[in-house]
Amino acid sequence: MLNVILVLISAGVLLLMFQPRLTQSRFWQATLTPLSSIIGSGFLIIAPLLASIVGIYSPLAVTAIVVLAYAIGSVIRFNIIHAEPLIHDHKAHPVIYKIDLIANAALSFAYVTAVAFYLSLLSSFLLTYMGFSESPNLERLLTTIIIIFIATTGYFRGLGGLEKLEAYSMSLQLSIVAALLIGIVVYDYNFVQSGEELIFEVKGRDWFTKICILSGILLVVQGFETSRFLGEKYNARIRVQSMRRAQLISGALYFVSVIALLPIVQTLDLENIQIAKIVAATGLAAAVLPLMLIVAAIMSQFSAAVADTVGAGCLASESSSGKLSTNKGYLLVSFLAIVLVWTADLLEIISVASRAFALYYLLQCVVAIIASHHHYIQSKRIAYFTQFATLAGILTFIVVFAMPAK
Numbered sequence: 001m002l003n004v005i006l007v008l009i010s011a012g013v014l015l016l017m018f019q020p021r022l023t024q025s026r027f028w029q030a031t032l033t034p035l036s037s038i039i040g041s042g043f044l045i046i047a048p049l050l051a052s053i054v055g056i057y058s059p060l061a062v063t064a065i066v067v068l069a070y071a072i073g074s075v076i077r078f079n080i081i082h083a084e085p086l087i088h089d090h091k092a093h094p095v096i097y098k099i100d101l102i103a104n105a106a107l108s109f110a111y112v113t114a115v116a117f118y119l120s121l122l123s124s125f126l127l128t129y130m131g132f133s134e135s136p137n138l139e140r141l142l143t144t145i146i147i148i149f150i151a152t153t154g155y156f157r158g159l160g161g162l163e164k165l166e167a168y169s170m171s172l173q174l175s176i177v178a179a180l181l182i183g184i185v186v187y188d189y190n191f192v193q194s195g196e197e198l199i200f201e202v203k204g205r206d207w208f209t210k211i212c213i214l215s216g217i218l219l220v221v222q223g224f225e226t227s228r229f230l231g232e233k234y235n236a237r238i239r240v241q242s243m244r245r246a247q248l249i250s251g252a253l254y255f256v257s258v259i260a261l262l263p264i265v266q267t268l269d270l271e272n273i274q275i276a277k278i279v280a281a282t283g284l285a286a287a288v289l290p291l292m293l294i295v296a297a298i299m300s301q302f303s304a305a306v307a308d309t310v311g312a313g314c315l316a317s318e319s320s321s322g323k324l325s326t327n328k329g330y331l332l333v334s335f336l337a338i339v340l341v342w343t344a345d346l347l348e349i350i351s352v353a354s355r356a357f358a359l360y361y362l363l364q365c366v367v368a369i370i371a372s373h374h375h376y377i378q379s380k381r382i383a384y385f386t387q388f389a390t391l392a393g394i395l396t397f398i399v400v401f402a403m404p405a406k
Contacts, residue, residue, distance in 0.1 A: 002186060003288040010179040010292065017171035030227070030234045030242035031249075032166045033307045037223025038250040039170075040118070040304025043177070044278055044297055046220055046254060047261040052270035053213050055200035061214055062258040066251040069221045071391055072361050073247050075368050076225050077240045078384075083371040084236065096370045103363035104319045106356040107225070111312035112333055113353035115305045116340040119143045122301035125275060129294055143341050146302070147334050150309055154330030159233055162310050162330070169303040176296040177253065180282065180289060184260040187285035191263040200266055209403075216402035219354040221254065225361070226307055229314035232326055309333055351404050358398040365392035 022028050050058040083096065090097030123142040132138060153161045205213075227243035234242070264281050275297055282289040309330055316329035324332070340346065365388045372384035 002183065002286050006179040006183050006286055006288055006292075009182055010175045013178045014171060014175035017175060023167065026234070027238060027242055027245075029163050029167070030230060030238050031246050032163060032170055033226045033230060033310050034224045034243050034246035035250060036166045036170050036303035037226050037307035037311070038221055038246060039173070039253060040223075040300040040302075040307065042220030043253065043257065043300055044275055044293070045273065046217070047258045048265045048268055048270060048273045048278060049217060049220075050214075050258060051200055051262065051265045052202065052273060053205070053210055053217075055202040056198055056262075058262060059255070059259050061217075062255055065214070065218050065221060066254055068218060068394065069224070070247050070251060072395070073224045073243060075361070075364050075388060075391060076228050077243060078368050079364055079371060080228055080236050080240050080243075082374075083367050084231070086371055086374060087367075093374075096367055099363055099370070100367055101319060103360045103367070104315055106363070107360040108312060108315055108319070108333075110353040110356035110360065111308045111315070112336045113340060113346070113349055113356075114308045115147070115312070115333065116143070116337040116344075117346045117350050117353070118301045118305040118308070119146050119337075120341060120346055121275075122146065122298055122305070125294075125297055125301070128276060140341050144338050146305075147337050147341070150306055151331050151334030154309060154313060154334075155327045158327055159230070159310065159314070162306055165306050166303055166310075169299040169306070173296050173299040173303060176292045176299075177257075179292060180296070181256060181260055183286040183289050184257075184264065184282070188260055188263055196263075198262055198266055201270070203271070212401045212403045215398040216351075216354060216404055218398060219357050219402075221250065222357045223304070223307060225364075226311035229311050229318060232314060232317070354404075355399050355402065358395050358402065362392055362395040362399060365389070365395065 016022075046062065047058065050061045054061050083100070086093040086096050087100050120139065120143050123139045123146070127135070127139060127142065150162070150165070153165060157164075224243050224247050227239045227246070230239055264284055265278075267284065268277060268281055279290050279293045279297060282293055312333040313326050313329035316332055317324050317326040340349070368388045369385055369392075372381050372388070
């Protein structure tokens with residue numbers, strides 16, 4: 001009975017997501033890109049990842065990560081309003097323009113790597129469930145085909161075409177997530193009623209090491225910055241508001257999912273976390289969930305890759321001062337991603353890309369400090385300097401000390 005209810009809930013949410021009032025809303029369209037990037041890059045993995053580091057304290061850890069990400073998002077939102085006019089008038093403000101250009105270069109590398117990495121994961125996951133034995137070349141070929149499909153859509157149909165891909169994949173993913181959370185809550189209720197306790201075998205690490213690993217996990221919730229590069233279609237007010245909404249929605253989902261999944265996560269081998277095993281473990285709550293989550297896992301990687309392609313293509317156009325069109329920017333990003341797929345060890349360079357995201361946020365804090373000097377009186381400058389400098393200090397720590405969980 002529960003399986004039927006969960007399928008009906010998922011179908012109902014999916015129908016709701018395709019209501020014209022939502023699909024025709026510019027505000028919702030602007031929300032999709034950052035939301036796809038934030039959720040797609042880590043929704044399934046964050047609960048077991050945190051549990052492997054801090055065990056029962058995972059809810060506190062995810063709260064800290066989400067709050068910090070929102071604070072960093074406030075810097076990007078500040079820059080959309082206050083720094084963009086200065087950056088566009090780069091002859092009058094060369095320093096802020098050059099800092100932003102360096103930040104964009106770091107972010108461009110991170111985006112290209114992320115696109116290649118997400119779609120490689122998608123291909124590996126899909127081929128595994130189709131029964132193919134491990135074949136790196138087949139995985140690379142499928143990844144290349146998917147990248148070409150995204151690039152072609154972006155080149156011929158532009159930002160609107162890519163947003164439709166995000167809408168389809170994100171709507172399907174959110175409908176499944178809704179069913180997942182309800183199914184897990186039912187499982188949690190039975191778990192509590194049974195009188196069992198949560199027990200995690202956490203690897204012995206000192207607190208400094210744990211903080212360094214948690215610092216790296218901050219980058220799991222990156223993606224909100226993509227709103228910064230949608231100026232071709234949306235004004236500053238829409239980009240700021242839609243980014244804020246995307247962070248609030250994703251933050252709530254991350255927080256609730258981490259808490260709800262703890263009873264199931266404790267059944268996993270936290271020394272060897274794999275998406276396929278996480279998906280299979282949800283069968284403890286309802287038999288239908290693993291099948292639904294296979295689709296959600298594929299859609300999550302696809303939507304994150306599309307969102308980062310959007311961000312990278314728009315960023316490439318902005319950095320070239322419009323000499324490179326956004327549509328051609330999508331082609332350039334896709335070409336570089338294909339090169340990485342066939343030539344690089346993505347597992348090794350993704351850690352470098354994570355630091356590149358942190359470096360971008362760090363430099364945006366510097367940009368915000370300079371912009372606040374141009375727009376505010378002395379008292380407000382001090383307040384903003386304190387806020388942005390504090391975040392810059394935290395991000396400097398992440399750039400230097402963040403490490404992957406092992």
